[in-house]
Amino acid sequence: MDQINTAAWVGKSTSDVGGIDMSMAAKLHATIGRSDEAAPRGGALLPPLWHWAAFPPMGHTDHLGTDGHPAPGALLPPLGLPRRMWAGGALSFHAPIRVGDTLHRHTAVRSVDTKTTAAGPMALVTLDHTIIGPQGLAIEERQDIVYLPMPETFTPPKKSAMPADTSEQVDASATLLFRYSAVTFNAHRIHYDLDYAQQVEKYPSLVVHGPLQATLLMRHATEQSGQTPVFFDFRAVHPLFAGAPVDICTTTDDGILSLYTGQNGHQGMRATAMFGGTQ
DSSP states (O other), X not given: OOOOOGGGGTTOEEEEEEOOOHHHHHHHHXXXXXXXXXXXXXTSBOOTTGGGGSSOOOOOGGGBOTTSSBOSSSSSOOOSOOEEEEEEEEEEXXXXXXXXXXXXXXXXXXXXXXXXXXXXXXXXXXXXXEEEETTEEEEEEEEEEEEEOOOSSOOOOOOOBOSSOOOEEEEOXXXXXXXHHHHTTOOOGGGTOHHHHHHTSOOSSOBOOHHHHHHHHHHHHHHHHSSOOSEEEEEEOSOOBTTSEEEEXXXXXXXXXXXXXXXXXXXXXXXXXXXXXXX
């Protein structure tokens, strides 16, 4: 890992203005909405986590790295670890967001932690996002990004069994992955470039986005409960791949809903949803 003063990056911040208009809402609906429902129109409530398409990374194509991500150095530190993944996060929801709202996002680096593991060096960068809408504070969000060396072979983490029977299946097709990359303006090539995913990052197939899995879990949580959670957190525990269904299952304990994605009987992501009165 390159030697940099990681502490100097803590507190760095940036601000963005964004939103989801009717055209983008229609594209999101065509990608992750229910086919038997209509797309949300202007003024309609924005489904939770669709705001991840509201602030697309606008770096010019000429300034993207080999993996498709914007080159580090502006907000994120140049750690010298080329393999990047959105490992997890947590969100608190305070006020609704509607289609057509102008949104303001402030992002700050909370921490940069580096360490050496049995598998080699790694770094965890945590970002804090604050999103303000017409009604004031709408979302407080933590985003965890993991950086690793590029592997020589695919060495998956230990598998954990799904804790309950499957309650929903989603077809993790290459088309779904491509469309989700498009609507979120995510150019990371592991999600749509099979040659790159296999030959460079050594995955066996295209990788299902962590945020896409979280959005599917959130959709399931809101449909099961009939309301938006006040708190939602998620953590990726094993990569999932295109070409096999993504299973979703849930468990409930003391009013707290736990949700899981998985494939072939093992977990891919764990999430928790808390609703009003359960925090």
